[in-house]
Every structure is written in structure tokens, then in C-alpha cells.
Amino acid sequence: MLLENNPYPEDVRVRSEASSLTRAGYDVEVICPRGAGQAGRADIDGVRVRRLRIIDGSSHGVRGFVTEYLSAAVLLNLAAVRALAGGSRVLHLHNPPDIFFPAGALFRIAGRKVVFDHHDLFPETLAVKFGSRAAISIANVCQRLTFAVASHVIATNQSYAEVALASGKAADRVTIVRNGPPIGWTLQDNGEPRASSSPVQLLYLGAISVQDGVAGLAPILADLRAGPWPVDLRLTVVGDGDGREEFERALAGHGIADRVTFTGWVSAEHVPELLAQADVCLDPAPPSDVNQRSTMTKIAEYLALGKPVVAYDLLETRRTAGDAAILVEPGNEKAFGEAIRSLAHDPELRLRLRDKARRRAASLTWERSEQALLAAYAALGSCTAINRRCR
Numbered sequence: 417m418l419l420e421n422n423p424y425p426e427d428v429r430v431r432s433e434a435s436s437l438t439r440a441g442y443d444v445e446v447i448c449p450r451g452a453g454q455a456g457r458a459d460i461d462g463v464r465v466r467r468l469r470i471i472d473g474s475s476h477g478v479r480g481f482v483t484e485y486l487s488a489a490v491l492l493n494l495a496a497v498r499a500l501a502g503g504s505r506v507l508h509l510h511n512p513p514d515i516f517f518p519a520g521a522l523f524r525i526a527g528r529k530v531v532f533d534h535h536d537l538f539p540e541t542l543a544v545k546f547g548s549r550a551a552i553s554i555a556n557v558c559q560r561l562t563f564a565v566a567s568h569v570i571a572t573n574q575s576y577a578e579v580a581l582a583s584g585k586a587a588d589r590v591t592i593v594r595n596g597p598p599i600g601w602t603l604q605d606n607g608e609p610r611a612s613s614s615p616v617q618l619l620y621l622g623a624i625s626v627q628d629g630v631a632g633l634a635p636i637l638a639d640l641r642a643g644p645w646p647v648d649l650r651l652t653v654v655g656d657g658d659g660r661e662e663f664e665r666a667l668a669g670h671g672i673a674d675r676v677t678f679t680g681w682v683s684a685e686h687v688p689e690l691l692a693q694a695d696v697c698l699d700p701a702p703p704s705d706v707n708q709r710s711t712m713t714k715i716a717e718y719l720a721l722g723k724p725v726v727a728y729d730l731l732e733t734r735r736t737a738g739d740a741a742i743l744v745e746p747g748n749e750k751a752f753g754e755a756i757r758s759l760a761h762d763p764e765l766r767l768r769l770r771d772k773a774r775r776r777a778a779s780l781t782w783e784r785s786e787q788a789l790l791a792a793y794a795a796l797g798s799c800t801a802i803n804r805r806c807r
Contacts, residue, residue, distance in 0.1 A: 417430065417433075417434060417444065417445065417447065417448075417509075417510060418447055418492050418495070418496055418507070418516050418519070419447070419448040419510045420448070420449065420488045420510075420512070420513060421511070421513075421535070421536075422448070422449070423448055423449050423451035424446045424448045424460070424463075424465050424467070426451065426681070427510075428595070428684050428713070429510075429533075429535065429572075429713075430446065430448075431463075431684075432595075432782050432785075433508075433593075433789055434446055434463045435461055435462075435463065436782075436786045436789055436790065437790075437793065438461065438462040438463050439462075440790055440793075444462075444463050445463070445465070446465050447467075447492060447495045447496070447499070448465065448466075448467055448468070449468060449469075450467035450468055450469050450470070451467070454467055466495065468491045468492065468495065470487050470488045470491060470492075471483050471484050471487040471488075473485075477546075478548055478551065481546075485513050488513075488515060489515040489518075492515075492519075493516060493518050493519045496516065496519035496522075496523070497522060500522060500526060500528065504523075505528055506528065506530070506531060506793075506796065507519060507520055507529070507530045508530075508533060509530065509531065509532050509533060509562065510533045511532070511533070511534060512535065512536045512538045512541065513538055513558070514558040514561075515558060517561040517562045517564070520532075520562065520566065521565050523565075524565055529567040529796045530566050530567050531568050531569075531570060531792070531793075531796070532562055532568075532570070533570045533593075534569060534579070535572060536706075537579070537706050537709060537710065538555050539555035540704075540705050540706040541627065542555050544627045544704055545625070563580065563583040563585060564583075564584075566589075567796060568589050568590075568792055569585050569590045569591070570591055570592075570593045571590060571591070571592050572592070572593065572595060573592060573594060573709075573710070573711040573732050573736075575709035575710070575732055576710075577592050588795065591789075591791065591795070593788045593789045594711060594716075594785045594788075595713040595716065595782075595785070596713075596716050596720075596780045596782040596783075596784065597717045597780075597781060597782060598781065598782050598783070599781040599782070599783045601688055601717070601720035601777075602721075602722075602774060602778060604688055604692065604721065605692075606721060606722040606723075614648075615649060615650050616647060616648065616649050616650070616696060616756075616759070617650050617652070617693055617694050617696075618637075618649055618651040618652070618694065618696050618756065619651070619691065619693075619696075619698065619723075620651065620652075620653050620654070620697070620699075620700070620714075621654045621655060621687065621690075621691070621714045622655045622712070622713070622714045624653070624655055624656055624658075624660045624663055625657040625658055625659040626658075626662075627704060627706055628657070628659065628700070629700040629701050629702040629707075630653070630659060630663050630700060631663045632702065633651070633663075633698065633700050634663065634666035634669070634672065635666075635670060635749060636700075636752055636753040636756070637649065637651060637670070637672050637675065637676075637753075638670035639749075640753050640756060641672060643753075643757070645757065645761070647756070647757055647761075649675060649760065650675055650676075651676045652676075652693075653676060653677070653678045653679065654679045654681075654682060654687065654690055655679075655681060656678075687717065688721060691717065691718065694723055695724070695759070695760070695766060696756060696766070697718040697723040697724070698725075698726055698756075699712050699715060699725065699728070699733065700727075700752065701728060701730065702746070703747055707730055709731060710732055711733075711735075711736055712727075712732070712733060712736070715733055715736045715737050715741070716777065719737065719740055719773040719774070719776050719777040720774075720777040720780070721773075722770040722773045722774045722777075723770070723773060724741070724759050724766045724769040724773070725740070725741035725773070726741070726742050726744070726752060727741055727742075727744075728743065728744060728747065728752070729744060729745060729746055736780065737776065738776055739772065740769065740772040740773045740775070740776035740777075741769070741773070742755045742758075742759070742769070
């Protein structure tokens with residue numbers, strides 16, 4: 417597996433997939449960036465991990481991303497070539513970015529298999545972040561080449577599967593493997609809703625970047641504090657990203673910075689305990705093309721803990737949450753705030769949504785997705801369990 421966007425095991429999707437494949441008898445190696453304090457090599461629950469020192473350009477705009485991606489393209493593609501020479505039978509590519517097609521082409525020439533795990537709409541994400549026409553054009557070419565070298569495509573949702581089909585992949589070469597929390601999350605005790613007189617505990621989980629719309633929470637929270645029926649609120653932000661400084665400035669500008677706590681990134685094992693303390697969970701992702709077609713993993717995680725959710729009514733958010741969340745008109749900050757206000761003042765409504773969330777979450781767990789993942793590997797038709805040769 418080649419991974420550039422996150423270290424391992426911090427990337428929850430990659431960790432879930434690697435662990436599932438290892439339990440099924442596959443010999444899995446993940447090659448990824450080396451995070452601060454991490455060893456160059458590790459064995460994590462049977463998954464071999466090799467970490468490389470890749471330049472981190474995330475805080476330096478377009479130039480930084482170009483530098484990072486060039487560094488990653490050289491190091492990770494070379495690592496894949498060494499794995500090919502060492503006998504690897506399957507190359508599993510995780511995006512973003514879509515820069516591993518050179519190694520993918522060599523695997524295909526050698527008669528091996530390539531799985532493209534389509535996490536993100538790379539060209540559309542660059543359009544949101546930078547708007548550079550040159551970068552978007554290059555990203556489109558890279559995406560087409562990545563689809564072209566793939567023996568099989570794993571899509572995170574129906575919208576991404578449609579992108580793969582539009583690229584020319586046959587339907588039997590595309591499998592949807594959704595992100596999802598472990599089934600154990602749905603069984604954890606969630607406690608009783610707090611009284612309406614208590615401070616309402618809000619929570620946001622995930623990346624803080626331009627496309628995530630987190631800075632848009634600042635005016636919403638300020639209005640809730642100052643409205644005719646003020647809400648005594650606290651917001652916990654679990655995550656980090658290049659948009660954090662902008663968000664902090666927005667909070668300070670609206671006079672509510674003292675109501676917000678940032679935890680930074682936490683291990684996946686600690687996420688349920690933080691979610692359990694929340695009364696209402698939020699997803700302020702705006703209605704961009706990327707967000708309409710992307711599954712927000714946080715939604716399934718919120719639902720698994722039985723949490724009332726307020727989010728904008730985006731295509732894949734609705735496909736995930738169904739009627740177990742309050743989905744408001746995209747971009748309507750007033751409606752978003754009023755949904756929070758309703759939940760803050762109505763513990764019974766929170767209780768009803770908790771029950772709906774738990775029922776909905778039963779079909780969104782990783783155990784369901786694991787079955788699809790293993791079926792996709794079986795569909796490769798050449799590589800099965802460890803120590804068996806490819807046909």
C-alpha cells in the first residue's frame with residue numbers, strides 16, 4: 417500500500433483496510449510518510465509499516481504542495497518498484513494525490529494487479545484550495561492515468577463509483593467500500609440527554625481546512641449566544657489542519673474564542689470518549705462540488721455514538737445519515753444555527769434522534785465495509801491469501 421496524505425496508523429481508513437486484509441491472510445506492507453517521533457519501520461497488528469521522510473509542504477501554499485508531491489512521487493514510486501522486485505503481487509494506491517501511476521504501470525507491465533483506493537476527488541479539491549488552472553489540469557491528467565493503470569477501483573461511495581465508471585472502468589471492476597466506525601462504537605453507553613438548562617456541548621470532529629467550512633461556525637455560534645433565546649454553549653474541536661488559524665481568528669473576531677476548546681488530533685481509540693461527552697455534533701461542510709460528492713466519515717462516527725447531528729443537506733451526507741440527522745438548506749447559516757438551538761432547548765428531541773442514529777449506524781459500520789473490501793480482492797482473480805501464488 418502506498419499512502420502519502422497521512423502517516424500510519426493515523427489514517428483510519430488505511431489502517432482498517434490493512435488490518436482487515438491481514439486478518440484475512442494477506443501479507444500487507446504500508447509505505448507512508450514518517451510522522452514526528454515515529455520509527456522508520458514498525459509492525460502494527462501484523463501490518464508491516466515502512467515510513468519515509470517526505471517533505472511536508474501543507475503550510476506553504478501551492479509551492480509547498482508541489483514540493484511535497486514531487487518528493488513523495490520520487491520516494492514512494494521508488495519504494496513500490498523495490499517492492500515489485502521483491503515479489504509483491506498487488507499494489508494498493510491510496511489518494512490524494514494521484515501520483516502513483518508510474519509504479520502502477522510497472523506493476524501492470526509485470527503482470528501484477530493494481531488497486532486504486534479513491535479517497536478524494538483530487539482535481540476538485542485543488543480547485544477549492546487553490547483555484548490554479550495549471551494545477552487542476554495536471555491533477556486531471558494524473559487522475560485519468562491512475563484510473564487507467566488500476567485493475568480494480570475501490571470507491572468510498574456511490575458518487576465516487578460514478579466517477580470511476582465515467583473514466584471507463586467496467587462495473588465489475590468497481591467496488592464501494594465505505595468508511596465506517598467499528599461496530600463496537602454502536603454498543604457504547606451514551607448516557608442520558610442533559611437538561612435544557614445545562615450548557616449544551618457541541619463537537620466538531622475532523623480536518624480544519626478551507627473546504628471543511630469550519631470557520632463558518634464562528635458567526636453561527638455568536639448568533640446563538642446573542643439571540644433572543646441565547647444558548648449557553650461550548651464547542652470542542654477534535655482535529656487540526658491548515659485552516660485552524662483562520663478559524664481561531666474568526667472566533668476571536670466574534671468574541672466567542674473562550675467558548676471553544678481545541679484538542680488537536682487524537683488517536684482513534686480516544687474519539688468515542690470525546691463523542692460521548694457531546695450533546696450535538698456538527699458538520700459545517702459547505703455545498704461545493706467536492707463536498708456534495710464526498711462522504712464525511714464524521715457523520716457515520718457521530719451516528720454510531722447515537723449523537724444528534726446538524727449538517728448541510730449535501731448529496732452524500734444525506735445518503736449516509738438518512739433521516740437520522742437534521743439536514744438544513746446548504747449555505748443557510750441561520751437555519752444551521754436554529755437547528756442547534758432547537759436541539760439545545762429540547763432534550764426529548766435529542767433523545768429521539770439518538771435512537772434514530774443508532775439504528776442508522778448499524779448499516780454503516782466497518783464490519784459491513786470489510787466484506788466489500790475482501791470481495792474486491794477476491795475479484796482481482798489473481799491474488800488470494802498469503803503464500804498462494806497469483807494466476
